[in-house]
Amino acid sequence: MSYRKFKAAQIFTGNSWAPPESVLITSENGQIEAIIPMADAGENVLELDGILCPGFINAHCHLELSHMKGRIAPSTGMVPFLLQVMSRRQAAAEEIEIAMQEADQAMWNNGIVAVGDIANTADSLTVKKNSRIHYHTFIECSGFIGSTASIRFDQAKKIREEFNKIGPSGIVPHAPYSVSPELFRLIREYDSEAILSMHNQESVAEQEFFLSGYSAMNDLYNSIGVDIGFFQAPGTTSLRAVFPFLKNSRKLILVHNLTTSEEDLNFITKESSSTIYFCLCPSANKYINEKLPPVDLLQSYNDNIILGTDSLASNYQLSIIEEIKLLSVSFPTIKLGQLLKWATLNGAKALDMDHTLGSFEKGKLPGIVQLQDWKSKRVI
Numbered sequence: 001m002s003y004r005k006f007k008a009a010q011i012f013t014g015n016s017w018a019p020p021e022s023v024l025i026t027s028e029n030g031q032i033e034a035i036i037p038m039a040d041a042g043e044n045v046l047e048l049d050g051i052l053c054p055g056f057i058n059a060h061c062h063l064e065l066s067h068m069k070g071r072i073a074p075s076t077g078m079v080p081f082l083l084q085v086m087s088r089r090q091a092a093a094e095e096i097e098i099a100m101q102e103a104d105q106a107m108w109n110n111g112i113v114a115v116g117d118i119a120n121t122a123d124s125l126t127v128k129k130n131s132r133i134h135y136h137t138f139i140e141c142s143g144f145i146g147s148t149a150s151i152r153f154d155q156a157k158k159i160r161e162e163f164n165k166i167g168p169s170g171i172v173p174h175a176p177y178s179v180s181p182e183l184f185r186l187i188r189e190y191d192s193e194a195i196l197s198m199h200n201q202e203s204v205a206e207q208e209f210f211l212s213g214y215s216a217m218n219d220l221y222n223s224i225g226v227d228i229g230f231f232q233a234p235g236t237t238s239l240r241a242v243f244p245f246l247k248n249s250r251k252l253i254l255v256h257n258l259t260t261s262e263e264d265l266n267f268i269t270k271e272s273s274s275t276i277y278f279c280l281c282p283s284a285n286k287y288i289n290e291k292l293p294p295v296d297l298l299q300s301y302n303d304n305i306i307l308g309t310d311s312l313a314s315n316y317q318l319s320i321i322e323e324i325k326l327l328s329v330s331f332p333t334i335k336l337g338q339l340l341k342w343a344t345l346n347g348a349k350a351l352d353m354d355h356t357l358g359s360f361e362k363g364k365l366p367g368i369v370q371l372q373d374w375k376s377k378r379v380i
């Protein structure tokens, strides 16, 4: 059996830094064999600059919105952003398909090996079927009017049947402000083993809507002609208000967490038996809200942090190294090794993909990425 041997200035295993002067040994197709000292590695070691790490996991994306790149004005705030996405997402099928193919290829080239991808339609089916990237598709359900819950859920089930033929998938709620209690219950009763993912506390407008009953969210519903006169503000944060529907899930990915507080974290710690992951999409938060999540606080709660790009409607690129760079610049006390762990092993665990992805452990096929000058490039 022939081996491939890689050396760089540093090797990050997915969990920690390998000792200096280490060499990564793989099979011809990139299956991990071992990390050994240079002195034992023999000949034909490929010496690269920079850092080597396992392939990245993009835990939150919307591939089907890729054609919206550059179409949505930045810094508008949440509600104008949502209205723009709703009114501008229509496009010719061919245009949507080409944009998704290009986005999928760009992610592959910059070292992303797996994606937790939100779908409201079956548009991304063919691209995912033909992709080298591992996708877990979260079919997203929304509907704030309780009487529409069964119709909305049936639509999601039909889309799920399609995605389930090509890879792992599940049905998930969109956000606290867009899912009725009836719809939350249908989602939860459907599959107790599902990985749940939800846009959580993405804006001050969401927070205010649950605390006082009035915020820009009311304008959103007015604009789309939905009467929400029935809504009684629970007087608590959105996360606490909907958490009873989520707390017994096997895995729960909370995405964004811009206004999450220490009280919220104490509340969910006490209430939950789930493994909870906080997914950070800092570039999208900046693009929409000019705000970043309380990363230090989330990190102090647990280390189950994972990274996502969100979609090209709210990001200039789908690149995990760009998310790492923004976090590193904005939160200089967080060490690079920590950020890389969030981007690799933690993401793989969140998506149930750590048996083969996320770290340089023997037998895994995680891909190898080279990092240099805040750029990432696929090696294998």
Ligand SMILES: [Zn+2]
Pocket (backbone or CB within 6 Å): 060, 061, 062, 118, 199, 310, 311
């Ligand atoms: Zn999103």
